[in-house]
Amino acid sequence: MVDYKTLGLVNTREMFAKAVSGGYAIPAFNFNNMEQMQAIVQAAVETKSPVIMQVSRGARDYANATLLRYMAEGAVAYAKELGCENPQIVLHLDHGDSFETCKSCIDSGFSSVMIDGSALPYDENVAVTRRVVEYAHRFDVTVEGELGVLAGVEDEVSAAESHYTKPEEVVDFVTKTGCDSLAISIGTSHGAYKFTPEQCTVDPATGRLLPPPLAFDVLEAVEKQLPGFPIVLHGSSSVPQDEVDTINAYGGALKAAVGIPEEQLRKAARSAVCKINIDSDSRLAMTAAVRKHLAEHPDHFDPRQYLKPARENMRRMYVHKIVNVLGSNNKL
Numbered sequence: 061m062v063d064y065k066t067l068g069l070v071n072t073r074e075m076f077a078k079a080v081s082g083g084y085a086i087p088a089f090n091f092n093n094m095e096q097m098q099a100i101v102q103a104a105v106e107t108k109s110p111v112i113m114q115v116s117r118g119a120r121d122y123a124n125a126t127l128l129r130y131m132a133e134g135a136v137a138y139a140k141e142l143g144c145e146n147p148q149i150v151l152h153l154d155h156g157d158s159f160e161t162c163k164s165c166i167d168s169g170f171s172s173v174m175i176d177g178s179a180l181p182y183d184e185n186v187a188v189t190r191r192v193v194e195y196a197h198r199f200d201v202t203v204e205g206e207l208g209v210l211a212g213v214e215d216e217v218s219a220a221e222s223h224y225t226k227p228e229e230v231v232d233f234v235t236k237t238g239c240d241s242l243a244i245s246i247g248t249s250h251g252a253y254k255f256t257p258e259q260c261t262v263d264p265a266t267g268r269l270l271p272p273p274l275a276f277d278v279l280e281a282v283e284k285q286l287p288g289f290p291i292v293l294h295g296s297s298s299v300p301q302d303e304v305d306t307i308n309a310y311g312g313a314l315k316a317a318v319g320i321p322e323e324q325l326r327k328a329a330r331s332a333v334c335k336i337n338i339d340s341d342s343r344l345a346m347t348a349a350v351r352k353h354l355a356e357h358p359d360h361f362d363p364r365q366y367l368k369p370a371r372e373n374m375r376r377m378y379v380h381k382i383v384n385v386l387g388s389n390n391k392l
């Protein structure tokens with residue numbers, strides 16, 4: 061049993077309370093490797109932002125769960141070395157699929173876990189979430205539950221259609237489970253292809269696809285049921301068109317990738333939404349920089365030569381999100 065507090069990590073309780081009352085959102089960036097971790101920590105330190113570093117089951121398979129936990133421990137030390145006296149870093153399990161997965165993360169030093177029972181019948185979702193909460197709270201680990209289904213594909217999570225969260229269920233769910241935050245479905249979606257071209261309209265000014273707007277009426281109804289309760293948005297990458305264009309210009313073939321406009325995420329961040337998950341944008345930033353570098357330097361073969369600009373491009377993207385979208389800068 062590894063206590064996350066001995067690693068210098070924190071849970072989400074206090075940072076979410078501050079974010080809800082302060083009208084901003086905490087960034088939740090997924091990481092799978094050292095360069096992503098370094099870029100996340102550099103951006104958080106530079107902007108004086110709390111940050112959630114999250115690990116999906118795909119990341120645990122790719123990188124090894126033990127290594128990722130040591131990397132999070134290293135992230136705290138790295139933040140201090142970069143001049144941050146009191147870093148607020150959460151190590152969070154993204155889309156835990158069972159009590160056993162959540163328990164294994166809690167036991168190995170995670171400070172926060174998500175149990176995603178959203179695909180289960182309601183009563184089973186309540187039961188598994190409650191079981192995880194009972195175990196997690198013994199160690200002061202916070203728990204994110206989910207109601208409603210997001211469309212899209214990302215790692216192991218996949219659904220063809222989204223089902224908005226039913227606002228009439230949220231009080232019962234939160235009361236019965238005791239979860240600390242709730243992921244809801246209001247039209248965000250996993251992955252870099254959040255919407256089909258048929259679901260979008262064309263912006264006459266740019267010719268780009270504009271996705272359908274988020275269901276802010278559902279968000280407002282949830283907030284009315286649960287005043288001040290921390291709400292989470294998954295699938296909230298914006299799929300920056302300049303990164304997609306760079307990828308396509310240097311040999312890639314990303315067709316009609318569409319994300320959530322940042323203007324809508326800014327609006328969400330000012331509400332009870334206090335955690336916004338961003339994964340695809342980091343993948344795009346990394347891939348765009350690697351493709352460009354290798355195309356321009358066909359003689360390079362040292363991974364540091366192309367991973368350095370990739371890391372720098374991710375850092376710039378993370379800083380942009382923190383300062384211009386989530387508003388979590390200068391909150392340490």
Ligand SMILES: [Zn+2]
Binds near residue numbers: 155217250294295337
């Ligand atoms: Zn998700």
